[in-house]
Every structure is written in C-alpha cells, then in structure tokens.
Amino acid sequence: MILLEARDLAKRFNLEAGFFARFGKFVRAVNGVSLSIGEDEAYGLVGESGCGKSTTARLLVRMYEADSGAVRFWPRGAELGKMADDGSVDVRALGRRALVAYRSRVKYVFQDPARSLDPRMSVADVLLSGYRWSPSWPGRALALAEAAAILEEVGLSASDLERRPPEFSGGQRQRISIARALLLRPDLLICDEVVSALDVSVQGQILNLLIETRRRRKLSILFIAHDLKVACYFCDRIGVMYKGEMMEEAPARDLWKAALHPYTRFLFASAPGMDPSAGNDRAAGGAVTAASHEPRTDAWEGCAYAARCPLADDRCRSQRPEFREIAPAHRVRCHKADAAE
Ligand SMILES: Nc1ncnc2c1ncn2[C@@H]1O[C@H](COP(=O)(O)OP(=O)(O)OP(=O)(O)O)[C@@H](O)[C@H]1O
Ligand SMILES: [Mg+2]
Incomplete structure (x- = not known):
C-alpha cells in the first residue's frame, strides 16, 4: 500500500547573487522527480551535497511550493479533506487547516538539531x-x-x-x-541527514534507534543521506539523485549487488563503507571525496552526469536518457546501463 507519492516534481530557484545573477539564471534544484513511499517502508534518498534531496523533501511537506508536479497522500483514516476515488488527497491543494493536519502525519526531522532546537526552551x-x-x-x-x-x-x-x-x-x-x-504519532518520518553531523559511533546508535522505532510503530521513513552504504543498510528501497534528477531507483539489496548507473557505482566506490551483512560496524574511512558540483543552470539537453561519466559519448551529451525500468522495480536513467552491466 502506498502512503505518499510524488510525481514529476520540479523546483527552480533564482540565483540572486554571484556571477550568474546578471543573466537571470536559475538553479534546477529538483527536476522531474517521482517517487513513492509505501506503508512500513524505509525509502532512502541519496546523492552528493546540492543534488536536491532536501528540496525534494521540503516539496513533499510544502515547506517549499513546487513549480509543477503532484504529491498525493493516503491518509489512512485521518481527516484531510477531499479524497480522490483511490482514497488519496492532493497535498498541493490542501487548505491551511488540512495542511496542519497533514504535517502531523508527515513529520520532518532536521539535519542540524543544534539549530532546530531553541536553546532557551525546556x-x-x-x-x-x-x-x-x-x-x-x-x-x-x-x-x-x-x-x-x-x-x-x-x-x-x-x-x-x-x-x-x-x-x-x-x-x-x-x-x-x-x-x-x-509525539504526533506520524505515519511518515522524513529524516534529513539525521546522522551525518554525528560521530561515527553515535551514528550507529541513532540508526539503531530509528530501526527499533520503525519496527515498534510501523512507521514509514524517508531517509535522506549522502552515504549510499548507510542508506542501503537502513532502507528497503533507494533512489539516487544527481543534479536534481533521479538517476537510479531499486530495492536496496539489488542496488548493493548490481548498481547500474555509473554515478551509483561511483558513490559505492567512494563511500566510507558500512557492510550491510556485517552489522553496523563501519570501517574507518574518509567522507565522500567527489568534487562538489553545481546543479544545472542551463537547458542542457544531455545526461546530467555526462560531464563526469567515464562512459559518456556524443549521445549522452546531446540526449537526456529516459528513466527506464531495466529489471523488476529497478529503474535507471542511463543510455549505457545495459552495456555497463
Ligand atoms: N532556498 C533556496 N534558495 C536558493 N537556492 C536554494 C534554496 N534551497 C536550495 N537551493 C539550491 O538548490 C540546490 C539543491 O539544494 P538541496 O538543499 O536540496 O540539496 P541537498 O541534496 O539537500 O544537499 P545537502 O546534502 O548539502 O543537504 C542547491 O544548489 C542549493 O544551493
Ligand atoms: Mg540537504
């Protein structure tokens, strides 16, 4: 059963400062992202800094309003207003009161507790x-x-x-x-980099807390992380984002065994390492070492990853790949995915 579904979400931000501002350029922070999160499911959204993970999550709870696309929620008994025939509500159309009720069903946990908790309050x-x-x-x-x-x-x-x-x-x-x-007994918890600011030993404790809590409360979780191996350890399904686009989506186990997109393979190769088969001990290692990248600012027609991809050819630079299903529940946005395997 699906709990939340996003279809073709898009969000651009104007670049107000810096070199590009003069040209009225914008950042495509989220560019046609679709995903669904099932009841009791942990979905991992993974990618390097700036790829649009937080923006996607914020669109889901309407902390930002999307430029286009749809978000649907199946409220499981909660009163959120007008329901479609399939039992879902249109999140982007919710009025103020329904939005407050929706946000008690879908709770956002922030990246940085030092800043999100008021130090003067008990x-x-x-x-x-x-x-x-x-x-x-x-x-x-x-x-x-x-x-x-x-x-x-x-x-x-x-x-x-x-x-x-x-x-x-x-x-x-x-x-x-x-x-x-x-406290609000939500159906879905959005955990935005909840462990990345913590020491490695503490990360494991918080992950275990989430695993137990999820089991006890039958919670769905959207787990946002830049560490693909941590996400694979924790999640049922993974979506890999690059420059605002979904590049690959698969059950965590399949991704671990057979990642198809060159970018996903790069993330696996550069992640510090947590072997899902070996408990939650993490090997020592550095952070993701990739050069930070800027989201696309132009109407670039090719694959978003072409400039960094070792397999890219002329077609990759001129034609955006479709997001196609290559095995059951395994989708990838790459012209070369068959050849790469
Ligand atoms: N409010 C905003 N105004 C302008 N640009 C923004 C805003 N929020 C995000 N962006 C830009 O959109 C892009 C995506 O940002 P986002 O925060 O979603 O990335 P992220 O994947 O969550 O990164 P991180 O791992 O660093 O948290 C970035 O280029 C960012 O600078
Ligand atoms: Mg973020």
Missing part, C-alpha cells in the same frame, strides 16, 4: 510546541505524560523534560528531535 516546551497546534492536542497534563514516555522510548529519561537543549550532546539532541516528531 525540552518539555520543545516537545510540546508542535503538538499544541495539532488536532489531537490532549491538554498539557496528558501531553506532558506522553512526552515523558516518548523521551524514554528514544533512550532519554522523563527527568530530562526540565533541561534545556544545550545541556545535551549532539546525539541526545537528535533523540530529542526524533521524540518531538514521534
């Missing part, structure tokens, strides 16, 4: 601030009891309610962010 107020405006607010006393229980669920304690975010370590602050999102 943990209790941090946890309750979003809940207070949700349709299911039960009153302060009950909400505090729920908050205490959730802090324990994420590995903190009820007595932490009185403390303030700066008193906690980075990993503990990420646990507070996760607790805040869970």
Whole structure:
C-alpha cells in the first residue's frame, strides 16, 4: 500500500547573487522527480551535497511550493479533506487547516538539531510546541505524560523534560528531535541527514534507534543521506539523485549487488563503507571525496552526469536518457546501463 507519492516534481530557484545573477539564471534544484513511499517502508534518498534531496523533501511537506508536479497522500483514516476515488488527497491543494493536519502525519526531522532546537526552551516546551497546534492536542497534563514516555522510548529519561537543549550532546539532541516528531504519532518520518553531523559511533546508535522505532510503530521513513552504504543498510528501497534528477531507483539489496548507473557505482566506490551483512560496524574511512558540483543552470539537453561519466559519448551529451525500468522495480536513467552491466 502506498502512503505518499510524488510525481514529476520540479523546483527552480533564482540565483540572486554571484556571477550568474546578471543573466537571470536559475538553479534546477529538483527536476522531474517521482517517487513513492509505501506503508512500513524505509525509502532512502541519496546523492552528493546540492543534488536536491532536501528540496525534494521540503516539496513533499510544502515547506517549499513546487513549480509543477503532484504529491498525493493516503491518509489512512485521518481527516484531510477531499479524497480522490483511490482514497488519496492532493497535498498541493490542501487548505491551511488540512495542511496542519497533514504535517502531523508527515513529520520532518532536521539535519542540524543544534539549530532546530531553541536553546532557551525546556525540552518539555520543545516537545510540546508542535503538538499544541495539532488536532489531537490532549491538554498539557496528558501531553506532558506522553512526552515523558516518548523521551524514554528514544533512550532519554522523563527527568530530562526540565533541561534545556544545550545541556545535551549532539546525539541526545537528535533523540530529542526524533521524540518531538514521534509525539504526533506520524505515519511518515522524513529524516534529513539525521546522522551525518554525528560521530561515527553515535551514528550507529541513532540508526539503531530509528530501526527499533520503525519496527515498534510501523512507521514509514524517508531517509535522506549522502552515504549510499548507510542508506542501503537502513532502507528497503533507494533512489539516487544527481543534479536534481533521479538517476537510479531499486530495492536496496539489488542496488548493493548490481548498481547500474555509473554515478551509483561511483558513490559505492567512494563511500566510507558500512557492510550491510556485517552489522553496523563501519570501517574507518574518509567522507565522500567527489568534487562538489553545481546543479544545472542551463537547458542542457544531455545526461546530467555526462560531464563526469567515464562512459559518456556524443549521445549522452546531446540526449537526456529516459528513466527506464531495466529489471523488476529497478529503474535507471542511463543510455549505457545495459552495456555497463
Ligand atoms: N532556498 C533556496 N534558495 C536558493 N537556492 C536554494 C534554496 N534551497 C536550495 N537551493 C539550491 O538548490 C540546490 C539543491 O539544494 P538541496 O538543499 O536540496 O540539496 P541537498 O541534496 O539537500 O544537499 P545537502 O546534502 O548539502 O543537504 C542547491 O544548489 C542549493 O544551493
Ligand atoms: Mg540537504
């Protein structure tokens, strides 16, 4: 059963500063991205910095409004307004109140807990601030009891309610962010680089917390990461983005065994290494070493990856590949994918 589906999402930003501003250029941050997340599914969205992962996620919750494309959500009993025949609602058409209710079903956990948690507020107020405006607010006393229980669920304690975010370590602050999102009993958690700012040992603990939480609560998760191996360890299915486009999508196991896109292979080769078959011990290693890249700013007709691709030929530079299904549930945007395998 599908929970959330995005079709052909696109978002451009104007380049207001710098060299290109004079030419009225823009960045295609998200360029025709489609994906679906099933009930109980963990979907990994992976790619280097600037490829459009966060923008895609923000379009899903309407922190940004898309230029074009569709987002549909199957609310499983929640009241979100007008439903289509297939039981879904059109997220881009939700009014203010329905949008608040939708955002309690689909919760966004931010990359950087140091910045997303107000240092002057107590943990209790941090946890309750979003809940207070949700349709299911039960009153302060009950909400505090729920908050205490959730802090324990994420590995903190009820007595932490009185403390303030700066008193906690980075990993503990990420646990507070996760607790805040869970308080609304969402169907989908969007975890945007929730482990990348943490030490390697703490990353494993937070990943394990997410795995347990997901199992216990039957949560769906959109897991955004630049580390493909971590995503493969954690997720059921993976989408690989490059310059705003989806380049390859497959069940994590298939991608691990037989990545088809040259870019996915590059990511595997350059990732520091977490072997899904060997628990969650990570080998020592550097971060992704690829040169950072700019999203496309021109109406470039060829493959977005052509300039970096070792297999690129004239066709790759002049004709954008279709996103085609090459094996069951395995899609790839590459002219050379058959030849490459
Ligand atoms: N509000 C904005 N205004 C202008 N440009 C933006 C804005 N948000 C994102 N961009 C640009 O869109 C592109 C995609 O950014 P996005 O944050 O989605 O990438 P990302 O994959 O999440 O990267 P990271 O791994 O660094 O978080 C980048 O070039 C970024 O500079
Ligand atoms: Mg991001």
